[in-house]
Amino acid sequence: MDNKLSGSDLTRAMLARGDDKVWCAVNNDSDEHAITNIDNADYSFLKYIVSFNNSHFLCEDGTPWQYAVPVEKVEVTQQEVGF
Template identity: 55%
Template sequence: MGNELRGSDLVRAMLERGDKQVWCSIDDKSDEQAMTAHDGNDFTAYIVSFKNGSFYCTGGMPWLCAVPIKIKQITQQEVKFVNTVRTDDSLIT
């Protein structure tokens, strides 16, 4: 487990393997910052290449750090909506 690739190292390996677009949380300071500094909407991007020490997204912007992420739908159980029924635009519990 100690040799497991993570964060920016994993993204570089995925691109070297031939992955075309890797959905990532991005930042210019650190992998940790990439996963915690979500002040705006500009914290994720598809990373398509790594050149000259930077990751490049589909928009052509360079980033120093990129952490691969998965986005999945949240379920009703995960947000603890129990016995809730949706009718039109209102919730009935």
């Protein structure tokens, strides 16, 4: 049995432990579609999720989403780009 959390399940767990905002790829179809949006460089589907209520994730502006996959946002370093 696999007890590892991922996708929207991980976001729910992070909010339940008290995280105030979780940076997520969001979608209303599935976790996979949320990540596909990001893979296709559609960053309009990156939102800070602030709560989970009535089977929906809510972003900062109050928009409800069915799926929210936590992602990282990191700065690129000089070494990573080869300078």
